[in-house]
Amino acid sequence: MRKEQCQAERSHLKRWPLIILTTTLLIIAVVTTALLANTRNVDVDATVVNVRRGPGLAYGVEGQVTHGARLAILGEKNSWYRVRLPGNKVGWVASWLVNNNEATTGDAKTGVTTAAVNVRASSTANARKLGTLKSGAKIKVVYQEGAWSQIIYDGTAAWISSKYVKLDGASTNVSTSDQALANASAAAAANLSVTTKRNANLRNSAGINGSVAKNLPANTKLAVIGESGEWYEVKTNSGTTGYVASWVVTTPSNGTSTTTATSLSEATIVLDPGHGGSDTGALSTGDKYEKTYTLRTAEAIRSALAAAGANVVMTRSSDTFVSLAKRPKIAHQVKADAFISIHFDSSPQTNEASGHTVYYYSSKKDISLARNLNTALKGVGTPSRGIEFGDFEVLRDNQQPSVLLEMGYINDNSDFSKIRTTAYQQRVAADVVEGLRSYFENGAQH
Numbered sequence: 001m002r003k004e005q006c007q008a009e010r011s012h013l014k015r016w017p018l019i020i021l022t023t024t025l026l027i028i029a030v031v032t033t034a035l036l037a038n039t040r041n042v043d044v045d046a047t048v049v050n051v052r053r054g055p056g057l058a059y060g061v062e063g064q065v066t067h068g069a070r071l072a073i074l075g076e077k078n079s080w081y082r083v084r085l086p087g088n089k090v091g092w093v094a095s096w097l098v099n100n101n102e103a104t105t106g107d108a109k110t111g112v113t114t115a116a117v118n119v120r121a122s123s124t125a126n127a128r129k130l131g132t133l134k135s136g137a138k139i140k141v142v143y144q145e146g147a148w149s150q151i152i153y154d155g156t157a158a159w160i161s162s163k164y165v166k167l168d169g170a171s172t173n174v175s176t177s178d179q180a181l182a183n184a185s186a187a188a189a190a191n192l193s194v195t196t197k198r199n200a201n202l203r204n205s206a207g208i209n210g211s212v213a214k215n216l217p218a219n220t221k222l223a224v225i226g227e228s229g230e231w232y233e234v235k236t237n238s239g240t241t242g243y244v245a246s247w248v249v250t251t252p253s254n255g256t257s258t259t260t261a262t263s264l265s266e267a268t269i270v271l272d273p274g275h276g277g278s279d280t281g282a283l284s285t286g287d288k289y290e291k292t293y294t295l296r297t298a299e300a301i302r303s304a305l306a307a308a309g310a311n312v313v314m315t316r317s318s319d320t321f322v323s324l325a326k327r328p329k330i331a332h333q334v335k336a337d338a339f340i341s342i343h344f345d346s347s348p349q350t351n352e353a354s355g356h357t358v359y360y361y362s363s364k365k366d367i368s369l370a371r372n373l374n375t376a377l378k379g380v381g382t383p384s385r386g387i388e389f390g391d392f393e394v395l396r397d398n399q400q401p402s403v404l405l406e407m408g409y410i411n412d413n414s415d416f417s418k419i420r421t422t423a424y425q426q427r428v429a430a431d432v433v434e435g436l437r438s439y440f441e442n443g444a445q446h
């Protein structure tokens, strides 16, 4: 709807009794796949996946792999895979961005040491020494990397020089417990701890729907004991365990915020289908409701974003009423990297106006998002009316980068003939994905 009309609508809504039929917050969560330690290859599902130096979003990006790439799995920790990359590099990718459809049996090789050898915590000569193995000691090699072999030592994963390893050719399966030990050890070796950037909730399960176990003040140091999707499993000084969102903590290892999504595949996007439930929005030329098409379009965007690897949260995913005040709050709750509200315009008389408009509120935090989306939407099929300032509550009260898209005039015959089609909805979706991709690549402004 037009700005004036949406404002009128807001004041109208205030007169409604506060009957909230259902407030649905649907997290299109990361697909948590069962992690098979003995899977050998994964295919990259998302368009672009960051390869990180360690198993978590807190680690720096060392490269990227693109859709269709096949990566050999060297190890696995919680929801991250350690993979071999072209050029024999090694890095970590999020398991929910790759597809492990090739479940073959993985082997650990057995062997013996050919000399007395130092056992180290990681694969460098100056790494902490865990002990020594005598010549001829039986070893189980989990995997080899360059000059180093990872073995199970004293119930934990450790490294010895491959020079002193003689594999006996026979193989045994890596047992799950061995793999678990290797994983636990990797976490311990990394000795990762995080610090809350602000007041944060310690939850009993990973996800914003998890019940709150404790409120943590800013600057609370937490030991990382595991990871689940975008959540860290942590332990406080007093021994309480729980989960915190990765985007509310910093790590001393790189000292930088983990909030900034460096690519679309790691971003959290909140999609806000306008209106819903008793709030029908504007009427089309054939008396159809705006709320129906905002949801259909948002659903198309949701699918396209999920395919690109983004974490998508919808302010509503069915025909329900969600207050205007609640919508930006959802964006705050999940610390969205971008909030996109979907609407359709309406002119006082039918067939008076046509085209789509990208609205922003803040010329600081929103304008870059608006520009990138506007550029991407230029060829969507309805004329572009450009970028405009819009004093909408969902933008005004929003602390996250946010825009409101009016994707055509619903009471214009030409626009509505497009708006109602799946083809248009999917084109909008593809263009929004493209706009977000360029937004994050050009350096999102937060």
Ligand SMILES: [Zn+2]
Pocket: 001, 006, 274, 275, 281, 282, 290, 343, 344
């Ligand atoms: Zn509207």
